[in-house]
Amino acid sequence: MEIRELHGDEQAPMDLLLLADPSRKLVDGYIRRGQCFVAELNDEIAGVYVLLPTRPGTVEIVNIAVDESKQGQGIGRRLVNHAIQQARSHGYKTIEIGTGNSGIGQLALYQKCGFRITGVDRDFFIRHYTEEIFENGIQVVDMIRLAQDL
Template identity: 40%
Template sequence: MISLSVVEDRLSLIDLLLLADDDRVSVENYLQLGTLYAIECHEKVIGAVLLIHHTDAITEIKNIALHQEQQGKGIGSQVIDEIVNIARKTGSKILEVGTANSSIGNLTFYQKCGFRMVDIKRDYFAHYKPTVVENGIVGLDLVLFQMDLRHEDKESS
């Protein structure tokens, strides 16, 4: 069973956040925004998630990362369920997340969790150092997903 706990010492989780976002400058720029949570399993930190609650009833998953050995075990879906609960409690109507066009696993994962593609932000990652390359694809564009929280149950495939 996983749990999310608020973290005050944000720098303590920066290495985890860098698993999901390779550009340290970008991570440092948004690290102080929103609420940072440690993802815990059996009292051990196995990941991190940074949520930003926007005034327009949107909660953004700015960064979400699990240690590689924790991936593919269904933990990510449990974390999304917890995030949905948090977002609903804050009055959010939309949950939003973005990922690189090259992140094939993430593109699949978010859709399985009930997110829908809503936009593409061209060249969003063009300034990243080092250049984002995954699955033999250069990551240049941000694919933006949203989940409508006004429905009681998230859709799944």
């Protein structure tokens, strides 16, 4: 499997990006302002992440997704670790990530990759999304914020 940056003239894998975030408007903004990386397996895109500089010295993984048929095989972990290496090699001091309160698997993965919870953005998903979203039988209302020093 190879992880590489998407060239400027290539289409971003929108179906995958929308798995991580149902808001087309937010996703469009992320790919316009951030750097998009893809994981390729047998010439097919199996995963994606977008890295976005947010404040001086800080970068955020704003979107990460693996094709549903290929989840649970370690691709997500490799993408998160790639993002951490990428941020470190570009001299960033902090990398951040956020996920919904219902994202049990995501919270497990991010903490296994070294992220610590820094706070809760209460009602984030109520303020920014018009439709109610459920995951693991739990309504997504709050954004759990995580970070790690590089």
